[in-house]
Amino acid sequence: MVAERAGTSIATVSLVVNGKDRGRVSTANVARVRAAVDELGYVVDHAASSLARGSGDLVVLIAPDLSNPFFAEVIRGVRDTLGDRFQLVLSVTERGAQPGIADVRRFERLRPAGILVDAPAADQPMTASVPVVLLDAPGGADAVNYDLTAGVSALVSHLGAAGHRRIAYLDGTSRATTFALRRAMFEQACGDAGIAVSPVSASADLTIDAAATVAEQAVDAWLRDGATAVVAAADTLAYGVLRVAAARGIAVPGTLAVAGFDDLPSSSVTAPALTSVALPGADLGRAAALRLAAMLDGTELPAPALPTRLVPRASTGG
Amino acid sequence: MVAERAGTSIATVSLVVNGKDRGRVSTANVARVRAAVDELGYVVDHAASSLARGSGDLVVLIAPDLSNPFFAEVIRGVRDTLGDRFQLVLSVTERGAQPGIADVRRFERLRPAGILVDAPAADQPMTASVPVVLLDAPGGADAVNYDLTAGVSALVSHLGAAGHRRIAYLDGTSRATTFALRRAMFEQACGDAGIAVSPVSASADLTIDAAATVAEQAVDAWLRDGATAVVAAADTLAYGVLRVAAARGIAVPGTLAVAGFDDLPSSSVTAPALTSVALPGADLGRAAALRLAAMLDGTELPAPALPTRLVPRASTGG
DNA sequence: CTGAAAGCGCTTACAG
């Protein structure tokens, strides 16, 4: 430990650097250590520190591939809430893959204070030697989730009011539980409202290109089946449909109304502007960070379900 | 070390786990260690390992706030190129801030194999005890950059050909060098083509909302000044202009043509589709990862400037 | 208030 050129012992330096010097180190020594630290540009070795201490101040957030800008919002919420007490590091999966237990294992090695897992693959226990909180993982223990009820039922009654009696669904290929739930709730709400769900099923990766490729075929099938609207499991999927509709000259919403989930910032500037069930990503990140902090403090926090709402725009006739 | 219940010594386990057992450990022992590892779910402690070894297999990518989806592409390029040899972790700055030397210092503590810094703040030396490569940091040493020449001159001649003689520029508030360069090259190209750049200057954070707020005022000033087109330093900024134009009933491109930089995936579905100088993010990430790997192998790699090109769309009359 | 010492879990020469 270089900084013992301050003329004090290693132990003293450690105390000062960690702010544990209150009434344990003379002010003279504190000053000398501080000076030495500044001069040498000393920074405590994280590996050694967390080895000695048992665990560090890292918080790991494991998220799916970021091609869905939704996750940027989640990350922002987490970072802003974690503050200076922890250092946030992110890991993203391969495109199209969901975070799984293998990712958690990989990051346990870093001895983080805790791990956050966003939109994990279904059916994986996700236990670890450190506290774990799941985001957007309906059904999981220790998870923070959206309450989709309000958003989905508003969407379906909005479409019903516009006269749609047969609606298609474009799903994500994602194996995250949240996608299964979106679909189930949509079908349930349609059933309740006496609206038919088109049996023509389609799904794509959560990128515009992938969705456009799928929509290329699916649009014809939907229209042939008599559907007058399509609901996509994510805004990025809906963008793919919009692109194909524009290329083909299919009127939106005239011939085919389109809606999505997420309400990405760019959904206000698409052609036409996209109707979407808003899932406030920053709120989700914030709630997850609070929950983790509470677990670390030993205070159990109730997990509130975050409210969702419909943002109606031109793609469904406003 | 728990796994010594395999009946061998700690050292033997270490060799096996690290794949250094070739001709140094009997096959019988290898098998027993493997079995014990599986049973116990053992995973090597990263802190202890990198402490003993001097440095780990982590590669840190420090990027600005992800509200610009451009960075998602960069990240994907880095991850795909790094492969299994390294473990990538990301860090993002506060919204609107550029990565600086402080961020690098913070992550040096983790003893990573190397650090990648995307769109760093200008004028910061950015030296560290581990290899560092900069992305999109024109002027920096050890940086991988775009060659904006082709893209910018194509953009300006495209606008010139469409009859624009006076063009406004919407800058980012970002202090990253790359933004200063975009502006400089744009003004240079305009000068060369005999096109005037509007003196009405405006800049905003790289989010649609921030850009829209700024555009609210700026659009009037641009039109009053006689500008017939606006070039934004990033697509997200251009989206803000599109939003305001749509709300105000200003025809795009009829009254005001709009173009951006990045060519985000969503730029193909905006109203109208956005003309943009394509900066292939995945290519940038890939080049940076290759360069870092080369530095770690001791082989110096020449830093090629990545080509850019114009993607003309409806927002400038196609 | 201060420092010598043990120990965190691993890796790596080194001697058998």
Added chain:
DNA sequence: CTGAAAGCGCTTACAG
């Protein structure tokens, strides 16, 4: 091929 031992840089009781 195998194991005892030193050392990575820190933290934390513990004895002065």
